[in-house]
Amino acid sequence: MSKTSLSQSKGDNLPRPKINWGKLEEAEKFAEMVKLFRRGKINRDDFRRFRLQHGAYGSRMTDDYSMVRVKVPAGEVYPEQLERLALLSEGFSIGSAHVSTRQNFQLHWIALEDVSEVMRGLAEVGMTSREACGNSVRNVMCSPLAGVCTQEVFDPTPYALATAKFLLRNPMNQSLPRKFKLNFTCCEKHGMARIVDIGLIPQKIDADGKTHNGFKIFLGGGLGAQSFVGHQLEEFTSEEDLLYTIIAVIRVYDRMGNRENMARNRMRYLVNELGWEKFQNIVLKERAMVRVTQSIMVKLDLDKIPEVLGKMSISSDTPTKPEGFSRWMKSNVISQKQNGYSSVFLTLESGDVTSNQLRTMAEIAREFSAEGRARTGFLQDMVFRWVKDEDLPKLYSKLLEVGLANPGALTMASVIGCSGTTSCNLALTNSHRIAKEIQRKFLELKLDVDDDLRDATIKISGCPNSCGQHEIATIGFFGGGGRMGKEMYPLYSMSLGGRSDEQAMLGLTCMKVPAKRVIPAILKIIEIFKSDKKNGETLDSWIHRVIDNDGSNGVKSFNDIKEILKPVVVAPTIEQDKDFYVDYGNDVSYHARTGKGECAA
Amino acid sequence: MCCLSKEKIMRPTIDVDALRSEIRDKSVRVLDIRKEEDYKQSHIPDAVNLPLANLLADDSPEKVLQYAQSFGISDETPVVVYDDTFGALASRVAWTLQYIGHEDVSLLDITYGTWKKMGLETSTEKTSFDKKNHSLKLRPEILATVDYLGPAKEKGAILIDNRERLNFLENHIPGAMNIPYRMLASPDNILRPKEELKRLIQNRNIAPDAEVITYCGSVGTLSGLGYYALKSIGMENVKLYVRSFKEWKSLEKPIERQNDANYWDLSAE
Numbered sequence: 012m013s014k015t016s017l018s019q020s021k022g023d024n025l026p027r028p029k030i031n032w033g034k035l036e037e038a039e040k041f042a043e044m045v046k047l048f049r050r051g052k053i054n055r056d057d058f059r060r061f062r063l064q065h066g067a068y069g070s071r072m073t074d075d076y077s078m079v080r081v082k083v084p085a086g087e088v089y090p091e092q093l094e095r096l097a098l099l100s101e102g103f104s105i106g107s108a109h110v111s112t113r114q115n116f117q118l119h120w121i122a123l124e125d126v127s128e129v130m131r132g133l134a135e136v137g138m139t140s141r142e143a144c145g146n147s148v149r150n151v152m153c154s155p156l157a158g159v160c161t162q163e164v165f166d167p168t169p170y171a172l173a174t175a176k177f178l179l180r181n182p183m184n185q186s187l188p189r190k191f192k193l194n195f196t197c198c199e200k201h202g203m204a205r206i207v208d209i210g211l212i213p214q215k216i217d218a219d220g221k222t223h224n225g226f227k228i229f230l231g232g233g234l235g236a237q238s239f240v241g242h243q244l245e246e247f248t249s250e251e252d253l254l255y256t257i258i259a260v261i262r263v264y265d266r267m268g269n270r271e272n273m274a275r276n277r278m279r280y281l282v283n284e285l286g287w288e289k290f291q292n293i294v295l296k297e298r299a300m301v302r303v304t305q306s307i308m309v310k311l312d313l314d315k316i317p318e319v320l321g322k323m324s325i326s327s328d329t330p331t332k333p334e335g336f337s338r339w340m341k342s343n344v345i346s347q348k349q350n351g352y353s354s355v356f357l358t359l360e361s362g363d364v365t366s367n368q369l370r371t372m373a374e375i376a377r378e379f380s381a382e383g384r385a386r387t388g389f390l391q392d393m394v395f396r397w398v399k400d401e402d403l404p405k406l407y408s409k410l411l412e413v414g415l416a417n418p419g420a421l422t423m424a425s426v427i428g429c430s431g432t433t434s435c436n437l438a439l440t441n442s443h444r445i446a447k448e449i450q451r452k453f454l455e456l457k458l459d460v461d462d463d464l465r466d467a468t469i470k471i472s473g474c475p476n477s478c479g480q481h482e483i484a485t486i487g488f489f490g491g492g493g494r495m496g497k498e499m500y501p502l503y504s505m506s507l508g509g510r511s512d513e514q515a516m517l518g519l520t521c522m523k524v525p526a527k528r529v530i531p532a533i534l535k536i537i538e539i540f541k542s543d544k545k546n547g548e549t550l551d552s553w554i555h556r557v558i559d560n561d562g563s564n565g566v567k568s569f570n571d572i573k574e575i576l577k578p579v580v581v582a583p584t585i586e587q588d589k590d591f592y593v594d595y596g597n598d599v600s601y602h603a604r605t606g607k608g609e610c611a612a
Numbered sequence: 613m614c615c616l617s618k619e620k621i622m623r624p625t626i627d628v629d630a631l632r633s634e635i636r637d638k639s640v641r642v643l644d645i646r647k648e649e650d651y652k653q654s655h656i657p658d659a660v661n662l663p664l665a666n667l668l669a670d671d672s673p674e675k676v677l678q679y680a681q682s683f684g685i686s687d688e689t690p691v692v693v694y695d696d697t698f699g700a701l702a703s704r705v706a707w708t709l710q711y712i713g714h715e716d717v718s719l720l721d722i723t724y725g726t727w728k729k730m731g732l733e734t735s736t737e738k739t740s741f742d743k744k745n746h747s748l749k750l751r752p753e754i755l756a757t758v759d760y761l762g763p764a765k766e767k768g769a770i771l772i773d774n775r776e777r778l779n780f781l782e783n784h785i786p787g788a789m790n791i792p793y794r795m796l797a798s799p800d801n802i803l804r805p806k807e808e809l810k811r812l813i814q815n816r817n818i819a820p821d822a823e824v825i826t827y828c829g830s831v832g833t834l835s836g837l838g839y840y841a842l843k844s845i846g847m848e849n850v851k852l853y854v855r856s857f858k859e860w861k862s863l864e865k866p867i868e869r870q871n872d873a874n875y876w877d878l879s880a881e
Contacts, residue, residue: 042815049817071873102795105777107880119878120777122790124815363880433878444877596874604872 026321026383028089029314030176032082033134037141041065042127063609064147064185066140067126070119071434072606077126078434079104079118080143081133084175085153085168085195086114086386086394090373093385095136097366097373099129108369110362112427112480113192114152114387115143119434142179144609146187148261151175152207154197155386155394159347159354162198164213165224170250171195173311174257184261188268189276191261192233203389205241205515206232206483208278209260216247225249228256231282231290232515234477239279240515242287244294252298254311259298267293320381320397332404335416339407342459343420347396352381353403354396356420357410360447361428362391371413379406390425419450419459423467423550426450427480431473431490432594436606438473440490440501440526444595446471446479452530458537467550469533471503474605483511485551486533487518492603493525495582501526501594501601507536507572508554519558522573527591528580535579539566624844625803626692626718628732631656634690641685641741643693645705646724656694656720656727657735664701668831673712677748680709684741687714694720694727699802700793703836707852713749719840721801754839756825756851758859761785769823774838775857778879779829781870785860788827788868789816793834796841803837809845820847827853827860 041062048058059069067077081096096116100108103125104118111117121129133139142148153171157163174193178184184191193209196202204210210229215222228248232241248256260278267285269276275284282290343356357372364372372393376385381397388394398406410416419425428446431438449469458464472479472489481487487509493502502525509518524532540553543566548556560568566575585592585600592600626634634640635658642659644651651661660683667679685691691709695702699719706717720727728734756764765771771788773780780790795812798804804812818824824842828834832854842850861867 042811045815046817073870076870098799102792102797103777105875105879106794107878109878120781120875122816124817125795125812127815128812360880363878365880368880430878431874432872433874433876441874441877444874447877594874596877 026089028092028137030084030172031137032084032139032141032175032179033130033137034139034141034180035131035134037065037139038127038130038134041130045123045127059609060145062126063145064142065126065130066143067121067123068144069436069606069609071432071436071438072604075123076120077123078430079121079126079129079140080111081116081118081138081140082143082150083114083116083138083387084151084179085157085171086155086388087168087172087384088116088387089136089384090376092136092138093369093373093376095132095138097369099132100369101366103129107363107365109430110359110364110387110391110393112362112389112391112429112478113150114155114389115150116387117430119430139179144190146189148178148181148184148187148191148193151178151193151195152203152389153195154201155356155388155396156201156345156354157195157197159349159352159396160197160201161346161348162200163348164198164215167195167197167211167213167226169313169315170211170226170253170311173313174254176312177254178257183258184265187261187265188270189278191264191278193257199513201389203483203511204232205229206234206238206480206511207241208233208264209257210241211253214247223249226253230260230294231279231287233277233279234480234482234517235277235279236274236475236477237280238477238482238517239283240517241279242282242291244291252302255298255301255305256294258305259294259301262301263290263293263297318382321383333408333411335411335418336404336407338457338460339416339418340403342418342422342424344403345421346400349397351400352396353398353400354394355398355403355406356388357393357395357415358417358420358425358450359392359415360450361426361443364393368413368415371409371415375406375409390420391427392420392425417454419454421465422459423464423469423485424450424453424459425468426453427468427470427484429472429478432596435473435478437476437608438490439492439603439605440473440503441595441597442471442473442479442488442490445526445529448595449530449533452534463540463544463549464537465549467554468509470509480511481506481509482517483509483515484518485509485554486536488524488529490526491523492601493523493582495584498585498592499601499603500582500592503529505529505532507569508558510551519569521569522576522580524576524580525582525591526594532576532579535576536572539572539575622715622843623718624840625721627721628727628730631692631720632732634692640690640692641683642720643683643691643702643705644724645693645695645701650696652736652738654728654734654736656724657733657737658739659694659735660739660741662705664695664705664833667705667708671708673748673750676708676712677746680712680714680746681743684744685709685714685746686744687747688716689744690716690718692718692720694722694724696724697833698723698793698797698837699840700833700837702802703840704831704833707754707832707836707839707854711751711755713747713751719802721803723802726800754851756827756853758853758855758863758865760851761825761853764823764825767823769825770818771853772824772826772835772838773857774826774828774834778875781873781875783857783861783867783869785827785857786866786868791816791838793828793837796837803841803844806845809841813842813845813847820845821849822847823849823851825851825853827856830856830858832856
């Protein structure tokens with residue numbers, strides 16, 4: 012042991028993770044299980060189930076590497092956790108990490124033998140990958156704006172954290188028919204409450220001369236090969252009934268969900284098959300049962316102690332505004348309900364972030380955020396809240412240094428792309444890379460500053476499953492293969508008009524667009540929108556008007572859009588355009604290849 | 613007086629306190645293998661400069677012997693090597709000295725950057741020492757050549773590729789196992805504590821007495837660190853394939869890769 016050591020002068024008053032989600036024993040157990048599996052003492056299926064329950068997916072075409080999904084309940088992540096993710100990503104993964112649409116961090120291409128080391132490293136800073144995959148309750152999400160949103164009724168964060176704490180490792184939900192997702196949101200606008208198994212929006216009512224906290228709860232939504240919008244359980248679910256309701260829904264699903272048919276085992280199919288009213292009745296009856304049979308000790312452990320905010324403004328001088336600052340301000344920063352504070356969104360490319368950038372994020376959380384931590388967002392992005400308005404130019408300069416200052420986070424330029432053929436067994440196309448390409452093109456054309464496009468979204472999945480959430484995009488795509496004679500080429504199905512807010516609806520299938528024509532097709536849609544739009548109309552509202560056959564001028568209906576796009580999507584012969592037959596990120600002709608999905612394990 | 617065993621206890625790494633006391637005793641030769649201009653700006657007191665590029669320009673045993681002698685290194689002189697590149701470059705030099713038969717070589721367990729951050733003493737003086745005699749006793753048992761790899765693998769030797777994961781996925785020597793060099797370090801030291809390294813090796817089911825050959829991309833630096841990581845946990849039978857993948861590729865030997873996945877597109881670099 013060296014007497015001389017690096018003195019770590021980290022302040023004592025820095026925020027530490029309040030909840031320890033990790034368990035070191037699980038890492039040790041995982042290491043043992045890998046050894047047994049390698050020696051043939053555990054069969055492949057049992058091992059896979061165990062592996063998934065602990066948050067490790069197989070990788071594309073190989074089980075020798077894993078994707079470790081790190082749960083971030085309510086998206087809250089602390090500086091030391093970001094630094095640890097950086098270290099783990101460099102040591103065991105590819106030097107970059109990925110922020111998912113469900114607020115997880117994902118570390119890809121980790122040798123199966125090292126997964127336990129990653130789990131150990133996570134547990135040391137209070138993080139876990141437990142139940143991040145497999146047939147379990149996945150990361151409990153909460154809007155990154157919860158607590159600072161101008162439109163929210165109250166901050167749902169304590170409820171999200173308490174729910175996550177109650178459900179993690181709970182014997183009640185260790186072997187569900189399929190995965191199960193909960194999503195707390197701040198308000199109608201910023202959430203995705205209607206596209207998950209249980210979606211919750213804070214609500215208050217006045218009764219008996221008092222104000223009561225509670226939620227609007229939506230059940231049975233979800234995206235996938237067949238997608239559904241959730242149904243509202245009742246007018247108002249009181250805070251006291253919140254946990255009972257969650258338990259009741261999970262119990263009903265556990266008991267009645269389909270365990271036979273892989274393609275029908277999410278709760279939304281159960282809701283669909285029973286019919287909403289019947290399902291609703293069963294849940295309400297179950298809740299009554301839960302209420303009387305559960306011990307009164309079963310309560311959500313809510314931590315509502317008001318937080319003492321950290322440092323105030325760090326800028327004493329009048330800051331100079333770096334180039335690009337106002338564009339970035341416009342598209343990446345939201346004013347909080349608390350006067351003088353802003354929330355800053357970082358534009359990432361398909362959610363990817365280098366280990367050095369993670370370290371910078373840790374510094375930013377410490378230096379600039381009065382709450383001393385960050386949140387993962389819903390859009391493969393990162394959010395720093397509680398930044399003093401006058402510190403924004405300085406923060407922007409810091410982001411510039413590490414390549415994190417791209418504009419566009421809160422605009423159509425923030426394109427979602429699932430991992431696609433970069434790591435997923437099911438993927439048919441490189442949705443991950445194409446999302447990056449679209450974003451680059453949007454920023455190059457400065458489309459992020461166009462207010463008409465601001466509320467529109469582009470989301471891309473590499474297969475008909477919906478990790479890229481394409482159904483709720485204004486312009487959504489999912490990958491497949493097309494054929495021209497003997498030759499195959501990467502091809503996307505495009506849908507238009509998806510929404511996840513109050514008017515949640517799934518996008519309508521429009522047409523097939525070859526991968527290498529996706530960018531021209533999007534630009535063409537914007538072009539016809541611009542020439543056709545009425546005063547004050549945005550791309551999103553224009554598309555809905557056209558869908559409703561209320562079009563004007565040249566574009567009267569959905570079919571007209573198809574007609575106009577037809578010439579854009581024509582497939583050339585391979586002699587005419589070799590590149591057309593090659594997917595993004597490849598140098599050889601496209602061939603659809605998939606492995607076995609791990610959904611069913 | 614009790615007679616001390618003549619046999620030296622090999623110490624692959626040395627910590628700051630031990631090195632500082634040996635520098636005070638003038639019982640050690642310290643090699644700084646950074647570039648000459650970096651060395652000139654400041655270095656560990658009494659260190660001599662052997663830029664890695666100079667060594668790589670000609671790393672024939674005769675030339676290395678000449679260097680050692682010119683630095684006043686005799687067969688008995690303990691040598692400590694350091695760099696500012698997470699220990700990989702220092703490892704390559706240390707290994708080369710061992711290969712020509714010098715027994716007592718260690719890596720400083722931190723980089724020069726960390727040394728400075730700790731506020732330890734530095735010097736700008738160029739140091740020189742009287743020439744000493746050193747014998748030449750090549751140690752082929754720590755070197756793997758391209759011709760050695762095939763038969764060794766057949767006998768069960770384990771091949772470890774110390775390049776980063778993405779490079780490994782893209783191409784590697786068939787049958788190799790990947791331990792990226794970054795995995796070997798801890799945040800403060802060029803190598804993790806022994807118990808951690810042992811665990812990483814056990815997780816991979818590598819027996820302590822296995823024959824292991826490390827290699828990397830071109831000149832045996834990253835894999836030099838891999839070599840010392842294994843030595844530090846007491847593995848005896850470790851070799852460095854010093855010409856590494858660069859030679860393997862140039863000889864058009866078979867290559868294995870992870871097919872049908874666009875893993876590079878996950879990188880945010």
